[in-house]
Amino acid sequence: MRLYPGKIPIISAEIIGILTEAGDIEVADASESQLDVQAVLKEYLRRDRDLSEEAKDYLSRRGMSYSSFGKAKKMIAQQQDFGVGDDAITYIIQQIIMAFENSNNIEEIYADDQTLTVKIRGVLRKHMDVEEELDNEVRDRIKNLEEGTRTWEVEYEKVMDSIKRKRGLE
DSSP, X not given: OOOOGGGHHHHHHHHHHHHHHTTSEEESOHHHHHHHHHHHHHHHHHHHHHHHHHHHHHHHHHTOOGGGHHHHHHHHHHHTTOOOGXXXXXXXXXXXXXXXXXXXXXXXXXXXXXXXXXXHHHHHHHHHXXXXXXXXXXXXXXXXXXXXXXXXXXHHHHHHHHHHHHHTOO
């Protein structure tokens, strides 16, 4: 799962919309409340990029191969109490709920944290779990090429970039 910068406004609007329609929160200003959620999501992306750089530096300092990148990033994330991988959505949800509690744009929170978590998780999963869908679409478009060849790999990347641009994912 991955959070795409182009999806941030859509995700924030949907989260605020679902929670206000259900009566789980009351907002003073919906657009400002959406900006609060966007700030959380953008900060997550910024910290994730910083964490990736720290993991690269860690590997470089220790002369380790890039194949250990995932483990290094996860280790550093745990040290910083930051959610990556499977823990990313849970971490983001916690940050959004804390933002709601501290926001001047959220008048009242009527639902408990568990209710908010379930609803926010649904929105995040829907928008972050697009990798498999993208992969299937790319494979459908280049099915005339033999998988595993250099031509297939180059074309796969080109088509993937094109689809991501069209969908506003990057």
